[in-house]
């Protein structure tokens with residue numbers, strides 16, 4: 001019998017397709033991960049970019065923020081689970097907004113955790129490449145891909161860190177967010193053994209009432225401590241705006257969509273005259289300012305990505321942002 005031809009080596013992961021994949025990570029809950037991915041992707045899509053959101057959360061707040069919970073796009077994470085189990089490319093739900101596709105999270109992701117535990121026991125940490133393998137074949141269709149990571153479920157975060165090119169890390173200015181950041185720093189270092197391209201794009205101050213330099217300096221120091229000497233903190237922060245946040249999640253609208261609705265709502269005195277219930281159901285006018293914060297952050301983020309891509313060679317810090325190159 002003639003000898004069998006040598007088997008083809010398994011196809012590698014197309015890292016090129018994942019160069020604009022950003023994981024939104026902080027082990028601490030409630031620091032703005034979901035609000036940021038939804039609003040950034042929503043604004044980019046509204047500006048004409050093709051965007052994909054991948055939700056790794058069992059509670060799937062993204063479905064609330066984008067208003068698709070219990071609708072046809074909401075498979076509660078079943079598609080994502082099947083892809084990872086079978087190793088088949090993800091099949092995003094198209095057009096949650098024009099230009100914005102989604103791979104939904106939800107209760108079905110509960111099964112992903114034990115599956116990953118047993119795979120890691122069999123294959124070692126290489127098993128965390130499972131998301132990269134099923135995301136890469138579709139990521140090239142998009143200008144930007146965001147992965148919304150869960151709090152505390154480190155095994156799912158490890159999947160995201162093995163797939164992404166960049167980490168973006170929201171934090172509040174209180175101690176909790178900063179502790180979460182330190183935990184991310186540890187997982188980031190481990191993930192780079194599998195995914196050497198992974199870089200820290202930066203930290204973003206979320207729901208802050210303060211523009212004070214002292215607060216910013218403290219957060220910068222915490223990022224430095226967590227990530228070993230690099231201190232990228234975005235200049236733009238997202239302001240504290242509780243009513244706008246409540247309106248957004250209740251109505252399934254993004255800040256820039258609320259901004260348009262606020263502009264269209266009748267003046268309060270006209271609403272009163274027409275018996276519209278006074279101020280009870282009126283949208284908070286702060287939506288416009290919050291939308292402006294997300295817009296500024298989006299511009300900052302794109303500018304950074306472009307600069308990184310243009311100066312892709314000659315980096316002394318692997319995965320570093322170009323503005324860190326000159327930093328000793």
Ligand SMILES: Nc1ncnc2c1ncn2[C@@H]1O[C@H](COP(=O)(O)OP(=O)(O)OP(=O)(O)O)[C@@H](O)[C@H]1O
Nearest residue numbers: 029030031032033034035151207239240241242245
């Ligand atoms: N600008 C804002 N100011 C104040 N609160 C906000 C703002 N934007 C969103 N929120 C609220 O903050 C809370 C946490 O936000 P979000 O769900 O985005 O955080 P998260 O990090 O994704 O949380 P989790 O870790 O539980 O997934 C939510 O209740 C949200 O409505």
Ligand SMILES: [Mg+2]
Nearest residue numbers: 033034057061
């Ligand atoms: Mg969330």
